[in-house]
Amino acid sequence: MKDAYDLESIRLPYLKGALLKLVVSLVEGPFGGLLAPGLLESAGIARFRKRSFNEEPTFRPIHYTGGMQTQASAVPEVQWPMENTAESQAPVNSGSGSTFRFPGIHDYARAYRDASTTPDEVARRFLAALDQADSGSRPLKAFIAVNRSEVLRQAHESTLRFQAGKPRGLFDGVPVAVKDELDMLSYPTTVGTAFLGKEAATADATVVARLREAGALLVGKTNMHEIGINVTGLNPHHGTTRNPYNPDHFTGGSSSGSATAVASGLVPLAVGADGGGSIRIPAAFCGVTGLMATYGRVSEFGAAPLDWSVAHIGPLAASAVDTALGYALMAGPDPEDTISLHQSLPVLDGWDNRDLRGLRLGVYWPWFRHAEAEVVGACEALLKGFEKLGGQLVEVSIPDLEANRVAHSITILSEMAQAMEATRAEHNKEHGLDVRFNLAFARRLSSTDYIMAQRVRTRMIGHFMDAFRVADVVLTPSTGLAAPAIRRGSLPDGESDMSTTIEIMRFATAANMTGLPAISFLAGYTGKGLPIGMQAMGRPWEESGLLRLAKAAEGLVPRRRPEVFFNLLQG
DSSP states (O other): OTTOOOOOOOOOOOEEHHHHHHHHHHHHSTTHHHHHHHHHHHTTHHHHHTSOOOSOOOSSOOOOOSSOOOSOOOOOGGGSOOOOHHHHTSOSSOOSSTTOOOOOHHHHHHHHHTTSSOHHHHHHHHHHHHHHHTOSSSOOOOEEEOOHHHHHHHHHHHHHHHHTTOOOSTTTTOEEEEETTBOBBTBOOOTTOSSSOOSOBSSOOHHHHHHHHTTOEEEEEEOOSGGGOOSSOOOTTTOOOOBTTBTTBOOOSSSHHHHHHHHTTSOSEEEEEESSSTTHHHHHHHTOEEEEOSTTSBOOTTBOOSOTTTOEEEEEESSHHHHHHHHHHHBSOBTTBGGGGSSOOOOOTTTTOOOOTTOEEEEOHHHHTOSOHHHHHHHHHHHHHHHHTTOEEEEOOOOOHHHHHHHHHHHHHHHHHHHTHHHHHHHGGGSOHHHHHHHHHHTTOOHHHHHHHHHHHHHHHHHHHHHTTTOSEEEEESSSSSOOBOOTTOTTTOEEOHHHHHHHHTTTHHHHHHTOOEEEEEEEEOTTSOEEEEEEEESTTOHHHHHHHHHHHHTTSOOOOOSSOOOTTOO
């Protein structure tokens, strides 16, 4: 049947320690070809090669809008989200339950303006909190690098601007963290490796430059799964990031440190990057909001060129309003990135309208319910909440999701392997074991595999655009399970757990392949208190509608306080 649901849960061997080292050495060695057929079969590549896809290949999922933009632009500041008075008066550091609220960007802005604190004081509290977060037997390890003198310098300059009555705007003095996949002045860009980034960047990535110009307090480079090639956040070089809701669990990845920094209160906003769920997965696991905008909406200039046809940069924040504020500053054309010029100018019209009447909520039930029971239960409960707000549930069908899964794997692994080819001879063995395994597997793929994957991309864009004829958004869980526990023996060397990886990524990769915008926001918690995320995908360039759903969800899902949390606005 053409539209039969075809994704399956796959059980593959779990590898760690000496066994993982042995398998990696075999796959990389002269006898790796003997293992290749079995690996390709278990990954679905062999079946993929037997299928026929006749569409013209789409090598970059650009959603053309007509004429190209010619100059840099962002959402006009007059459209930026305003502070909600009722929300701003809610407590920000109480116990678990509906009264808990993370300090947000507006809280920082108000505290600086009423002189209840200063950027100087916030910077000192950040550094003290960071020391505390990384102490003990379960360190969070949210950051790869923090230049303390630079943090204090920026904070003092911001404090002087406030004393002179000349702050740069809402972001002035607000702590913001940046994933170590983007260039930032005075910091190297390691991309989570042990050998890249020996020299500090000489220029900011465009997104970082926009934040700096707005006066943001750029506190450091966040940790990530090495070269973004997996989705747990396990990093043998810089330490594995831990989940603030339960430090014995993973954060998700690859923007692991960015999600941890937000969920622990170290920053209200962080920059992430998403090639296969790498913003949305850690957002879901850590109970925050993560937005992956339309392909080309946010400039990639200054980001490491790892996976250019599926790559996105975007914000992670504890609330919809802060996510919208981050998006407003980051989004828009940039002459340094020609792909970003293929867009209509970003707007935020109606983003905070909680009246969902007339909004058609698309659900493909076999896909939606292909997750752990607690995840499905929380997301179905949130669907009912959206219906009470006026949303209309409509059923959609999205064929070829298994082909999409395999095509995404082929695409991102092939691009990453090519990106790392120049360092292969000298540094390959300096990668973590899981990275070496994935890169060795990628080198068994062919150019024909890659071309066929791009034909599938064309087909999947068509399937989703068909769905958007009857629905305004397509809703799924963000992940197939909540944050998995960090297994004994997986640290420090790493693990290979492809069965869990596939469960985690089940709902994420379609947005990367199609270039469509997607967001993850809090849907609830498991019985053990781990966050559960819901994902919404939208039409090209309609990020405001996704933020609208995230905003509506906040009125339906009580927020809980993380186990590890710092309030930098309190002395």
